[in-house]
Amino acid sequence: MKAFLIIVAVSLLSACATPRPVVDTAALVAKMSSDMDRSVTNYVGSLKTVRKLDTERLQELQSDADKRRRPIQDRIQALKLADEVQTLKALDTVAVAPEPDPKRVAFAVLPVASSPVAFDSAPLQAVASIAGDLAQPRSAEEQLKVLLTFAQTVNADLQKATDENNTPPKP
Amino acid sequence: MPTPSLLLRYVLAVAFIAPALCGCSSLYLHSASTQEATAEAKAELDKVSLTSVFDNEAAYLDELEKRENAAVAESLIAQRDASLLDMLQGRDVEDGDGRRFMLTRIDGYLRTLAGTSDRGGKTKLWLVIDEARRKVNKANPFPKALDAALKSQRPLLKAPDSPPTPELPSPSGTTLDDALAAALKATKDLADKQSVAEKAQSELNQQLDQAEKALAAGNASQKTFTDLLAKVHSLLQQGKVDDNPFVAELVSESLQKKLDELIEVTDPKGIDQPQDSKARATIGFVHAAFGVGDAFSNPPRVPHPNALAATKAWLQYVASESEVQLAEARSKEVVAQAILAAVAEQVYFLSRAGDTLGPIATKPALAQNEGLSKLLADKSPATSRAANGALYYYAAAWTKGFIPAQQLNEVTNPLIERRAKLQQSRKSGEAWLGTLKPAVATLAAYGEGGVDPHVLAELLQVLGLGAIAVGVN
Numbered sequence: 001m002k003a004f005l006i007i008v009a010v011s012l013l014s015a016c017a018t019p020r021p022v023v024d025t026a027a028l029v030a031k032m033s034s035d036m037d038r039s040v041t042n043y044v045g046s047l048k049t050v051r052k053l054d055t056e057r058l059q060e061l062q063s064d065a066d067k068r069r070r071p072i073q074d075r076i077q078a079l080k081l082a083d084e085v086q087t088l089k090a091l092d093t094v095a096v097a098p099e100p101d102p103k104r105v106a107f108a109v110l111p112v113a114s115s116p117v118a119f120d121s122a123p124l125q126a127v128a129s130i131a132g133d134l135a136q137p138r139s140a141e142e143q144l145k146v147l148l149t150f151a152q153t154v155n156a157d158l159q160k161a162t163d164e165n166n167t168p169p170k171p
Numbered sequence: 172m173p174t175p176s177l178l179l180r181y182v183l184a185v186a187f188i189a190p191a192l193c194g195c196s197s198l199y200l201h202s203a204s205t206q207e208a209t210a211e212a213k214a215e216l217d218k219v220s221l222t223s224v225f226d227n228e229a230a231y232l233d234e235l236e237k238r239e240n241a242a243v244a245e246s247l248i249a250q251r252d253a254s255l256l257d258m259l260q261g262r263d264v265e266d267g268d269g270r271r272f273m274l275t276r277i278d279g280y281l282r283t284l285a286g287t288s289d290r291g292g293k294t295k296l297w298l299v300i301d302e303a304r305r306k307v308n309k310a311n312p313f314p315k316a317l318d319a320a321l322k323s324q325r326p327l328l329k330a331p332d333s334p335p336t337p338e339l340p341s342p343s344g345t346t347l348d349d350a351l352a353a354a355l356k357a358t359k360d361l362a363d364k365q366s367v368a369e370k371a372q373s374e375l376n377q378q379l380d381q382a383e384k385a386l387a388a389g390n391a392s393q394k395t396f397t398d399l400l401a402k403v404h405s406l407l408q409q410g411k412v413d414d415n416p417f418v419a420e421l422v423s424e425s426l427q428k429k430l431d432e433l434i435e436v437t438d439p440k441g442i443d444q445p446q447d448s449k450a451r452a453t454i455g456f457v458h459a460a461f462g463v464g465d466a467f468s469n470p471p472r473v474p475h476p477n478a479l480a481a482t483k484a485w486l487q488y489v490a491s492e493s494e495v496q497l498a499e500a501r502s503k504e505v506v507a508q509a510i511l512a513a514v515a516e517q518v519y520f521l522s523r524a525g526d527t528l529g530p531i532a533t534k535p536a537l538a539q540n541e542g543l544s545k546l547l548a549d550k551s552p553a554t555s556r557a558a559n560g561a562l563y564y565y566a567a568a569w570t571k572g573f574i575p576a577q578q579l580n581e582v583t584n585p586l587i588e589r590r591a592k593l594q595q596s597r598k599s600g601e602a603w604l605g606t607l608k609p610a611v612a613t614l615a616a617y618g619e620g621g622v623d624p625h626v627l628a629e630l631l632q633v634l635g636l637g638a639i640a641v642g643v644n
Contacts, residue, residue: 068249157628
């Protein structure tokens with residue numbers, strides 16, 4: 001009888017422990033989720049850094065274009081004052097903008113800036129945390145707790161069924 | 172302190188399932204908290220959205236391209252207009268009058284771009300380019316046609332007899348020879364790499380067929396597939412070393428075909444029994460290649476559908492990674508052709524400007540502070556027409572040549588690399604999720620499973636054991 005009880009107890013405790021393949025999968029999920037979160041967070045961080053450099057480069061390009069454009073505008077203004085119609089007309093005819101291209105438009109029509117890039121780490125961190133907990137081996141105390149909860153639920157169901165059976169039918 | 176009745180019920184509950192638990196290791200007690208946690212993990216993973224990050228960056232790059240192109244164009248337009256004003260007004264120019272200034276610009280740029288000016292002879296660069304354009308067809312693309320035309324006509328080009336004009340640096344930084352060599356090389360490289368990859372795929376397919384036949388006939392061993400796997404890895408590695416994305420694309424295409432065959436043979440009729448030797452062979456292949464399933468056990472162990480899903484996600488990643496690299500290589504080829512076209516426009520219009528200016532190159536005379544404006548107002552229509560034409564062609568060399576070439580060099584080319592990296596990151600993110608989702612689904616399935624206490628209670632009730640316990644009480 002004692003041996004039987006020991007076998008029963010061991011079997012039950014082992015049934016309360018998380019199976020090895022599940023532990024392995026959970027460990028893998030926890031690691032992959034953490035790695036992915038770190039990787040995407042770093043990626044978003046590097047995008048922000050590169051965008052900052054882009055802004056600086058664009059400002060340089062714009063300031064170079066402005067610097068070159070200013071003296072020309074002064075000269076054109078002088079030509080207008082001197083009423084140099086022939087020169088102005090010739091310039092107006094040949095000095096055209098490049099052919100229209102949706103990718104090549106003037107600054108004025110461009111939107112101010114795109115929305116900042118961001119990544120919400122919370123869901124991946126939650127997955128990593130849950131899977132990490134599942135990957136931890138259950139202590140004997142936890143296993144007993146699972147067993148007790150299980151048995152209590154069975155008992156509650158049985159008690160409920162018995163009560164229902166013993167209730168006299170209403171006239 | 173539990174009552175004897177309660178104790179008896181507990182013992183009955185656990186004793187009833189104990190033999191089952193001993194006999195079947197896959198049985199376990201259901202835990203509501205585990206179910207809740209694994210379901211939450213699945214729900215949280217569904218919330219992970221990488222698409223917004225990548226879409227945001229893609230939109231940003233489109234906007235950046237517009238801004239940079241506009242800035243580059245503004246800068247070059249200003250340079251163009253400054254030189255046009257000097258030509259028209261003849262003021263503040265180092266080479267005398269405005270016409271002389273234009274001639275030195277034409278000769279100086281042509282020397283840099285094409286190796287020589289063509290104003291001294293009858294053969295003109297714009298005619299050479301025109302001839303090449305006329306000969307373009309499917310078998311003879313523009314780079315090839317231009318190469319042939321330049322080879323035959325270049326010796327006939329002649330600079331003017333006047334002292335040679337110093338070379339002027341190209342505003343877009345690329346010479347015609349460099350642009351031509353880059354375009355020819357880009358096309359040849361792609362064709363060569365495709366040919367190498369097709370040969371590699373053919374070898375791999377042969378080895379795959381041999382391995383399958385050997386396994387179907389019972390002559391294969393684990394080594395057969397280990398060798399095959401070594402071949403796959405060596406091909407993928409070689410593709411990386413040679414920077415040949417065609418190899419990875421074609422190898423993954425062959426591998427995915429095998430995986431699809433396996434999914435096909437295992438899916439409709441259940442995964443317990445592979446249907447035929449072909450199925451066994453594909454399982455063997457997938458097992459050897461990806462470590463899922465086992466074709467050498469008897470009966471063969473079929474990979475779990477989640478393992479197949481994860482494997483497929485990985486294979487799709489390998490394929491999509493090579494697709495991105497291929498798209499990058501093809502985009503670079505297109506840009507190389509576009510740069511050549513733009514540099515050819517520079518040479519074409521500068522050559523035409525020089526040719527048009529030819530009849531009025533020295534007469535009528537212009538003073539130091541005079542420019543083409545004076546010639547435009549000349550009474551002779553031929554003179555004003557020539558001056559007008561020369562101005563138009565010179566401006567077109569910038570508008571249709573230098574500006575687009577510089578935009579391609581400074582903006583489009585670097586952005587191709589950034590877009591390719593973005594695409595790789597997008598595919599990589601999809602592969603992460605594609606691998607994680609089946610694994611988390613497995614955990615959720617585990618959480619939902621196990622011996623349910625409510626079911627057990629019903630069973631005990633049916634068997635009357637509950638009543639006995641209550642009776643004891």
